[in-house]
Structures are given as structure tokens and as C-alpha cells.
Amino acid sequence: MRRFTILFAAFLLPLALITQTGIDDKIQIEINKNIELLGIGYFIGFEGVDIENKTVEVDGNTIPKKEWHTYGYDIYKKFEHFAQSEHLNKAFAVADHLWLDYLCAFLLRLDDVPNAKITDSLDVGYYINFSKEKNKEEALKNAQIFLDGLNAFSQEINLDLYMDTYSPFYEKAKQEVLSNISDNGFVETMEKFYKHGFSSYHLVPSLTIPKGMGFGIKIKDDIWSVFGAVDFQDFENESNLNMGFTNKDKLNELTIHEFGHSFVNPVVAEQPDTLFQASEHLFPALKQAMGDQGYNTWKVCLYEHFVRAGEIIIAEKTGNLDSAERLKVQYITKRNFKYIPVILDELYRYDDGEYEKYDEVVTNVLLSLSKM
Numbered sequence: 001m002r003r004f005t006i007l008f009a010a011f012l013l014p015l016a017l018i019t020q021t022g023i024d025d026k027i028q029i030e031i032n033k034n035i036e037l038l039g040i041g042y043f044i045g046f047e048g049v050d051i052e053n054k055t056v057e058v059d060g061n062t063i064p065k066k067e068w069h070t071y072g073y074d075i076y077k078k079f080e081h082f083a084q085s086e087h088l089n090k091a092f093a094v095a096d097h098l099w100l101d102y103l104c105a106f107l108l109r110l111d112d113v114p115n116a117k118i119t120d121s122l123d124v125g126y127y128i129n130f131s132k133e134k135n136k137e138e139a140l141k142n143a144q145i146f147l148d149g150l151n152a153f154s155q156e157i158n159l160d161l162y163m164d165t166y167s168p169f170y171e172k173a174k175q176e177v178l179s180n181i182s183d184n185g186f187v188e189t190m191e192k193f194y195k196h197g198f199s200s201y202h203l204v205p206s207l208t209i210p211k212g213m214g215f216g217i218k219i220k221d222d223i224w225s226v227f228g229a230v231d232f233q234d235f236e237n238e239s240n241l242n243m244g245f246t247n248k249d250k251l252n253e254l255t256i257h258e259f260g261h262s263f264v265n266p267v268v269a270e271q272p273d274t275l276f277q278a279s280e281h282l283f284p285a286l287k288q289a290m291g292d293q294g295y296n297t298w299k300v301c302l303y304e305h306f307v308r309a310g311e312i313i314i315a316e317k318t319g320n321l322d323s324a325e326r327l328k329v330q331y332i333t334k335r336n337f338k339y340i341p342v343i344l345d346e347l348y349r350y351d352d353g354e355y356e357k358y359d360e361v362v363t364n365v366l367l368s369l370s371k372m
Helices: 033-047 070-083 087-095 100-107 136-156 158-164 167-180 186-194 246-270 275-282 287-291 296-318 321-334 340-351 358-370
Strands: 016-019 027-031 057-058 061-064 201-206 213-217 222-227
Touching: 027 213, 033 061, 033 070, 033 158, 033 321, 057 213, 070 087, 070 340, 087 100, 087 136, 087 213, 100 213, 158 167, 167 287, 186 246, 186 296, 222 246, 222 287, 246 321, 246 358, 275 296, 275 358, 296 340, 296 358, 321 340
Parallel strands: 027 201, 201 222
Antiparallel strands: 016 027, 057 061, 213 222
């Protein structure tokens, strides 16, 4: 999960939904046109800026960034003249300190743009962070300013026309996810392993959110994974579309990762502050590598360690041993999540029945880290 100086948010509009058959019936695949508004705003204000002169590493190869973010670059060229939109800037001005996951949780609770508003039934926790001082009146005022700006921006760019024009692309994206999401029961495996389950699991593929970006959202007893494409795209010929969701390994690894946050983060967050403080001396050695990946605090770094260790376990338990080994190399060696082996040792003990609850694993890991 990344934080950006300027965050771009979108609203939940009526869902285009596929309920899968042949795999876990709790999983739903949705296209959310408000998330697409998020991606449009993000590309014209951040990702697409100077994209013609930048490169990116993909699977060990350095390529021009515009050749990787092909659909996003196309979006950027179509909408870049809205980058200085008064309405968009009005929204950004009160949201530039917020994290993307918080904004999405807030926005998913609201009515559709251009009629999004805060009702009395919305819990204050969904918007209190619009005030840096956690002042309820200021937060409510800023949140409504944010919504007013985005409501107007959705009309300014004619979001409905865009979604209608590109509906074949979105239908293809849904079908690609449906065809490539695993049928090996990973949701059931996660529920059994973590000894917890959710009412529903929502996959929200996006064509405008940058490739490789994904984030998990938990609202009450339901969870979402919102994510961009995971592979190269070809959309020049509408009769032979490839929208970038056909890489089965990357798609499933990303899904398990984002769902994993909803299983893991609440348990880690409940640990006493003293345990985090006792192990925080380990963070300086990781700070640069973690910061480069968008994880700027020790607690967030630990969330990512636990989630990624869980991915490895779930891969093993569903028989994806090659994936498990690849994840170990990628996370521990290449991305410097150096304490994953400590967590894995405890997870294996938990899986063998030495611990009754997952929170015992977290506590013991933090105690071990505090002694290093």
C-alpha cells in the first residue's frame, strides 16, 4: 500500500458484477467506475507526468514507462487537459495528507457521484482523518469539500460517457480475471489458516489504476481487493483484446496479498505499543528499502512482513510450491523483508498446533524481534 503526496479518490457507483461459478462462491468480480475516476485523476496528476521520458523495470527488464502503462498512457493523453481542474484541485487540497486505503474505505460507504454526500448514518471514523487534529467539525467540513470537488469533476470529464465508450474493454477485463483467478480454494485455505472468515470477497480490476498497484479494503465483514493490470496489454484491435489480467501467477499472488491485509492487519494493530517500541531499533537498517516501497513506519513495515509471510504459507498449503519459493526470493532477498524467516518459523509452529490463535504468533514474533 502506498501513500502519495496527492491522493486521488473515487466513488462507488452501481456495480457491474460477475459472481463466479466453479470457484469460491464468496468471490465477486466487479467493475467500479468510481475507482476508474480515481485512476484517471491519478494518471493526469501524477503517474503520467513526464511519462515519455521515464523507464520502469518489468520482470528484470528496463523498458520505457509508457510501454508498460499503455492503457494509462492512453488515458493520460485523453484527459491531461483536465489536470488543472479547479474541481479536482479543490478535492486534493483537503486530502493531500490522507492514505489511499483510508480514502477508499470512506468513499465506498457513500452514494454515487455526482451525488455523493455524508449522511447521518456514516460512522465518524470514516472521515475523521480529514482533520489532522481529529476534530469532528473540521473533518466533516473538509470531507464534504472533498466530495463536492469530486462530484463536479466526474461531470466535468463526463465519466459516464467514458465508461460507456470503453465498456467492451471492461467486460474483457472482467472475463480475464474470471478465467485466471485460481480455483484451488485459496479463500477457504486462508479462512482455515487464520481461523477467521468474511462474508464476501470482492475483486475490483481497474484499467486506470497503474499496473502493479493494489490495495485491500475492509468494510464491516466484507473485503475488497482493488488492483490495476498485472501484465502487458493490447487494445488496438477490439476483436482481440488483452487487458493485462491474464498472468495467472501474478493475479493470484496479488489477490492473496490484498485479502491478506484484512486477515492480518487488525491482529497486528491490537498488539501493545510497547512491543512495537521494543523492536523499533531494527527499523533504521530497513528504512531506505522500505521507504522506496512506500512503507515509511516500523508498524507499516511489520504489517507487510506478516502479510507476505502469510502469502508464502498459503501458496504452500494450496500446492503452489514454485510460487512459494519465488515469493521467498522476491521478498526476502530482493525486497529486503529480512524478518520474514522469523515469522515463517512461528507460522509453521502455529500450523502444527503449538499456538491456538494467530495473535499468539504475532506476539511471539514481536518478542523475538525485540531481542535482536
